[in-house]
Amino acid sequence: MKLPIIPFFLIALISCGEKSAETDQQIRSIKYGKVELPSGVKTYTFSGVAKAQNETNLSFKVAGTLSSVAVKLGDRVRKGQLIASIDPADYSIQSNQAVSQKEGAVANAKAAEAQLISAKSTYDRVAQLYENNSVALSEYQQAKAALDAAQAQYDAASSQVKTTDQQLMAAGNQMSYTRLSSPIDGVITAIEVQANEVVNAGMLIAKVSSLGRPEVEVNVPEVVINKLTMGQQATVKFPSLPAQLFEAEVVEIAFASEKSTTYPVKLKMISPVDEIRPGMVSEVNFRVGTDKEATRNEVVAPLKAIASGTEGNYAFKLIPDNEEGIYIARKVAIDLGAITEDGYIIKKGLKEGDLVAVAGLRALFDGKKVKLLEK
Template identity: 30%
Template sequence: MKRRTVKRYLLAAPALVLLGAAGCKKAESVRPYTTIPVARRDIIVTATASGVIQPILTLSVKSKASGEIIAMPVQTGDEVKKGQLLAKIDPRIPQNNLSQAQASLDVAKAQLENATAQLKRGEALYQSKSITEAGYDSAQLASATARSAVVTAAANLQTAKDAMEDTQVRAPITGTILELDAVLGTVISSPTNDVGGGTVILKMASLDTVQVSALVDETDVGKVQPGMPVTITVDAYPNRQFDGRVLKIEPQAQVSQNVTMFPVDVNILNPEHLLKPGMNTEVEIHVGQRQGVLAVPNAALRTERDVASAATVLGLDPQAVQRQLNAAPGGGAAPGGGDGSKLHAAEPAKAGGQVQRSAATGPSYIVFALRGGKIVPVRVTTGLTDLDYIEVTSGLAETDTVLVLSGSPSR
């Protein structure tokens, strides 16, 4: 029994050796990096914020007339044109006042005709010495008083007509009814001598262009300028983006939970009126943009501090790598005397919202590229980054392939 057991172990041993060798070979074949071709892409850097949709201007519509609302042919959400009837106030009292004013004007005109005729007779009598000068003066005064009464009556009639027109409340602008503050049957009071008084009947606004006051972190607000393009998304339309422009940056900061934010006003074209007041929005301000530039993943970048460790992982001699970098054109320290440990952030845009910067003034980094089947270190100059990819302004071509170490964090 013991001999059989030993024999079985001896037969199993070569098989275990073969399996172990296969496992070692498989482990050795796993590369510590992935290859990423250098390609052209768009780099867009945004400053994100949140806000609430608001109309640019909201009007509180009041009535100059007092009385009971007897008609209100609009509801919230209705689109109305300028001059369209919004509400009608009981016109009985204004109508009576109008009739009285018309009658007063007719009387004043009749009195003026009588006074004018008496003045003509008085003038003839005065010239013939039939009346005294005092009598002639009285006739002149009566004529002037009659003319004044006509002017006063005409003014009162126009005021009565205006009051009659005021019983019909019409839309001051083309817009949307947002809120009804009075309903059919409400008795409103509108003091004629108090400009700020009166009862608000409804609120309305034009929604053709709406506005968002987005709170931008103070670390990003320095990159924001008026005129920059903005992309807006709302929960109501998750698969649709709306375009806007930065109108202005408010000068007064707001502090909430020890975080300093600046309100940035954004205007958004809303021709379909899909965006409603009160909707919560996510705002992305395009503070930097590059179209169709060479780009590599941020994870492919190495600095002077970690290039040696990366070379070791790749199986290269760190000293040989350093010699290659020093021998290459532009070798040595990063431009500007730094070590390239910070990525280039978006700079403020110039006219038209386009970023303008020289192509060879960005920070310098090192990447490992595959050239001719060999891994070689390459010093590159970079530009704009969106934290996933970074623009390469010099050092690489579209035919190159860069290496990203497995588990390498994005810089």
């Protein structure tokens, strides 16, 4: 009797199915704990708005017809980069006139100087003769009067040179004011005009916001404001950037209330963040409490969640997988603080709300799938 021949691909499929079933059976349940805030610490959450560290309104110091706008909304600019320019024709005429006036004043001053030298020479000669009784008093007085007149004319001519210097400088300034440049490195956040428009001195042309560490401003109620301190750290989350959590520090706490029950508080991001734009809405989380740990970004993890190896302390953070009820164990390096009655203070590596394995750490590895053993 011949045995039925089973095709090889069927054997392979059966084998794979057995391995898959075996893999499912190997996903074991483990004990877990939750990372929490230290005892006595409470989190307060307030809505905030992102702002540039520096936002500058740009305007011309002179009036005229706008000949060009050299940037577009959203452009990144460097300090000194041209933003817009005014037709300099009228100011060029004024500058040329100032140059001509300066040249005329210098020529007059040179002529007055030559006359003064001649009058001084004549006076010295006549004065010597007068001392020797060789000339009459009237001739001496005439030479002295001529010297005084020449000196007065020279002084007036010199003064005119200084005046034309100032006029020339002012005309040069007026010419330079026809070019509007960015005072900082930043991003163009507003453009209020178009080419060929007539603009006045002081009229808003554009806005430039600085790059680097953006700020967030929140309004804190009076029941919380006295619990905050300068330099205190907080976490900031933006709904438009849901996958990221940012750290910030308090840089300004208003003493007076602008509104009836809230006080403005300003925070600055710890590190530069290009993704944050002025006007973005945010959620700011402050940690406050009676102990000193409240103002730090520190949490408490169960004692059994921490293990040590050749590379230092670590824990296994449990991250939900796409499959329902399945978690992936991720090995994370831990910076430990003091031991408290609640567990280890975690300075770095975990955050509030994280789930961590608290048993069987030696059998776990990075990427292993597990289930949670419900308590």
